[in-house]
Amino acid sequence: MKVVLFCGGQGTRLRDYSETIPKPMVHIGYRPILWNIMKYYAHFGHKDFILALGYKADMIKDYFVNYDETISNDFVFSKGGKAIELLSSDIDDWRITFVDTGIQSNIGMRLMRVQEHLQGEEMFLANYADGLSNLYLPDMIEHFTTQPDKVASFMTYQPTASFHVVRMTDEGLVTNIAPIAHSNLWLNTGYFLFKQEVFDYMKYGEELVVEPFQRLIREQKLTTYKHKGFWQSMDTFKDKMLLDDLQERGDTPWEVWNAANEPKMKPIYDSPAVRNGQ
Numbered sequence: 001m002k003v004v005l006f007c008g009g010q011g012t013r014l015r016d017y018s019e020t021i022p023k024p025m026v027h028i029g030y031r032p033i034l035w036n037i038m039k040y041y042a043h044f045g046h047k048d049f050i051l052a053l054g055y056k057a058d059m060i061k062d063y064f065v066n067y068d069e070t071i072s073n074d075f076v077f078s079k080g081g082k083a084i085e086l087l088s089s090d091i092d093d094w095r096i097t098f099v100d101t102g103i104q105s106n107i108g109m110r111l112m113r114v115q116e117h118l119q120g121e122e123m124f125l126a127n128y129a130d131g132l133s134n135l136y137l138p139d140m141i142e143h144f145t146t147q148p149d150k151v152a153s154f155m156t157y158q159p160t161a162s163f164h165v166v167r168m169t170d171e172g173l174v175t176n177i178a179p180i181a182h183s184n185l186w187l188n189t190g191y192f193l194f195k196q197e198v199f200d201y202m203k204y205g206e207e208l209v210v211e212p213f214q215r216l217i218r219e220q221k222l223t224t225y226k227h228k229g230f231w232q233s234m235d236t237f238k239d240k241m242l243l244d245d246l247q248e249r250g251d252t253p254w255e256v257w258n259a260a261n262e263p264k265m266k267p268i269y270d271s272p273a274v275r276n277g278q
Contacts, residue, residue, distance in 0.1 A: 055103050
């Protein structure tokens with residue numbers, strides 16, 4: 001399946017980190033978060049990508065046009081650098097379509113602007129391109145395909161941060177307070193799976209999860225897949241610091257392509273940093 005990655009947002013909540021780098025190009029370790037997400041999908045065999053570009057699109061294009069395989073692969077250096085023999089490759093079998101979808105476009109508009117590149121695809125994947133997960137993608141796909149009447153699905157995740165959800169009356173009388181992890185609230189993580197029919201529910205200018213999703217809900221065409229493993233977004237500088245800390249400790253569950261992250265290993269949600277919402 002093709003994978004649409006929404007790479008056009010301005011990442012305003014990450015401006016404390018940098019005003020010159022688009023969010024997809026913010027590094028986790030030695031590669032951008034966008035690369036980590038693409039590597040995730042490629043691991044499960046989905047290597048045909050459509051990048052819906054916008055803000056600072058030139059930096060994303062330049063990164064891949066001048067991609068350096070030697071950074072993350074073993075190689076043989078000889079003849080004083082005139083000859084480089086790669087012993088493995090990251091992206092040799094990837095196909096990437098770069099589409100300018102406008103600086104001010106929302107997610108729904110970006111998806112509609114890449115529709116022509118999805119012709120012939122019965123189903124396709126999509127992602128906000130700002131969150132990392134160890135979701136076992138084949139299970140989510142199987143869950144969706146066993147519901148033939150559904151048009152769209154997305155991964156949901158129960159937050160584990162140390163916040164409390166408060167329920168109250170209109171007058172402000174507290175009726176209940178409980179940790180958010182016990183509240184039965186689930187978040188949209190931006191890991192989407194769509195059939196072509198999703199475009200029948202969309203109108204240009206609408207935000208994807210607002211009007212189109214409401215139409216799908218009314219017709220009972222929208223489903224979700226609950227993920228209880230690891231997921232972490234990178235919305236703020238604090239989020240980036242958390243991911244950097246996990247990377248430095250070698251605690252990288254999103255690297256599903258790494259043999260060290262096989263299911264037999266300790267789940268990341270048992271990590272103190274994640275469990276305490278740090």
